[in-house]
Amino acid sequence: MRRWEVVVVGAGPAGIAAACRAAESGARVLVLDDNPSAGGQIWRNDAAQPWLERFAESGAELRTGCVATDTLPEARSYVLATGARELFVPFPGWTLPGVFGLGGMQALVKSGLDVAGKRVVVAGSGPLLLAVASLLRKRGAAVSAVVEQADRTRMAGFGARLLLEPGKLAQGAGLMMSLLGVPFYTGSWVESVTGRGSVERVRMRCGGRVVEQDCDALAVGYGLTPNTELAALLGCHLTQGAVVVDEWQETSVDSVYAAGEVTGIGGVEKSRVEGEIAGLAAAGLQGLAQQLFAERARTHAFADGLARAFEPRAELRKLAQAETLVCRCEDVTRGALAGMKSWREAKLQTRCGMGPCQGRVCGGATRFLFGWGADSMRPPVFPVKVESLIETRQS
Ligand SMILES: Cc1cc2nc3c(=O)[nH]c(=O)nc-3n(C[C@H](O)[C@H](O)[C@H](O)COP(=O)(O)OP(=O)(O)OC[C@H]3O[C@@H](n4cnc5c(N)ncnc54)[C@H](O)[C@@H]3O)c2cc1C
Incomplete structure (x- = not known):
């Protein structure tokens, strides 16, 4: 008898939801994650507690600090829930000390980076911009400007779409309120940064004019890009940088499912519901999975709106x-x-x-x-500890 029926890679919202649904049905489930604890990028706060508790009680086994490569433990099916990372667009000066990725800045501040009194410009695109600017302000930073590359029309379209999502609308309104008084530029982007040793000045294109701003740090990011390396290594078909799945979240490779940001960027609710469907389908419970299709369709409509509104503009390619x-x-x-x-x-x-x-x-x-894509992938893809390789092989 195989030791595991379902192996899940990634313990973010998608992986946790998949593991819970599969393990609760009686399947023997192993979850691998390279972080020291479960939760992924976002489920580390109180709101995630019910799911983290459910996961702890589900019977699924969690192995943290473990990078999964193509040498996965043997199982009947696999769920890839490897999430996403930030998209960086190079511009003159982007490698200077003091220039942070938006998500990187968020993580550092949450884990104690002192930003009190620092002048920070927050730039790029998407909802993370407001979340990071608001966090920085709460921690005492002087947020000098929020610079969103999407123009006013696209932002208004996205705002109208939020009317269908009262929870997200309230969240967005709360963030805007927390940033009252901070200059908010739309249809604008950072052209370059300069400084002796670290960032001192940001040059921005705001509408038709150039605005320069002194600052101590710049947090910049243009959305997220799926972590598809493992899926590619296993031979799963990708399109536009994301893993292709069918209605059961199954990839082009038999018995390999994918869920969450790895199938396309769409936020935590999309990840969670896709994870549930993948976990149920991987455990052979298609009937139960089907009951979640309508909810998934709603999250996909939101994801489409997000992609349309915040698609990085062509001018960024010339920076x-x-x-x-x-x-x-x-x-x-x-x-x-x-x-x-x-x-x-x-x-x-x-x-x-x-x-x-x-x-x-x-x-x-x-x-x-x-427009380049990786046409082949070679294991182990990421720097990986030898003990990680041994552990996944022996499981
Ligand atoms: C930097 C960043 C900041 C974000 N901030 C916010 C925010 O403030 N608010 C918000 O609503 N959303 C935020 N998001 C989006 C949010 O994180 C996602 O919507 C949600 O977490 C997606 O869930 P997921 O399970 O698909 O992926 P994730 O939560 O990313 O989980 C994927 C997990 O898989 C692990 N993993 C990946 N590859 C491997 C491998 N080969 N082996 C082992 N483990 C692996 C990762 O370490 C991670 O723990 C952020 C995303 C990023 C990337």
């Missing part, structure tokens, strides 16, 4: 100059990538994406800048 770094691990500039036709050619000729992050930062950037 990086010939001397601007694109791959910061291997010091590869945009100029060095000129004339390259593919990610493979860029890797072979310049070592772009061959450093410690293995393309987790510049891979998203080059997909956005040049």
Whole structure:
């Protein structure tokens, strides 16, 4: 008898929901996550408590600090719930100390980074902008400006869509209220940053004019991009940078399911409901899974609105100059990538994406800048501890 019936990779909302539904049906479930504890990017607060408690009581076994590669423990089915990471768009000065990813800044502040009295510009696109600006202000930072690349019309369209989601509307209104008095620029973006040793000044394109602002830090991010490496390694079909799934959340590979941000960016509710469907389907409970289809459709409609409203504009592709770094691990500039036709050619000729992050930062950037995608994936994909490899093999 196999030790595990369902192996779930990722213990964020999607993975936890999948594991709960599968384990509660009596299946033997193993959950692997590379973080020290369960919760993923967002389920670390009180709101997540009911799901974390349910998970603890479900009978699923959790292994943390464990990077899953293609050497997964043997099981009848797998659920990939590997989430997403930030999309960075290179611009002159983006590698200066003091320039943070939006999510990175959020995580650092939540874990104690002192920002009191610091002048911070918050820029990029999407709902995370307001969440991070609000958090910074609560922790005593002087938020100098919030700079959203989406224009007013798109923002208004998204606002109208929120009327169908009273909870999210109230959340958005609360964040806006917490930022009263902070200049909020729409249809605007950071063109470059300068400073001696660390960021001192931000140059922004706001409508038709240039605005310059002194600051101590810049938090910038242009949305999220799915973590598809493991799915690609297992041979799952991808489209537009996300894993393709059918109505049961099953990928193009038999008995391999995917759920959450890895199938497309859409927020925590989409991740949770997709996770539930995947967990039920992986455990053979299609009838119960089907009952959640309508709820999933609502979250997909919200995700579509999100993607339309905050799609990064074409002008952002022109920010990086010939001397601007694109791959910061291997010091590869945009100029060095000129004339390259593919990610493979860029890797072979310049070592772009061959450093410690293995393309987790510049891979998203080059997909956005040049439309490249990874055409092959080699294990172990990420730097991984040998004990992680041994542990997953022996399970
Ligand atoms: C940086 C960042 C900040 C965010 N901030 C907010 C916010 O403030 N508010 C909000 O509403 N939403 C926020 N989101 C979005 C929110 O996190 C997602 O909607 C939600 O967490 C998605 O759930 P998920 O289960 O799909 O993925 P995640 O929550 O990302 O969980 C995926 C888990 O899989 C693990 N994992 C990935 N690959 C492997 C592997 N190979 N082996 C083992 N483990 C692996 C990851 O470490 C992670 O724990 C943020 C997202 C990011 C990336």
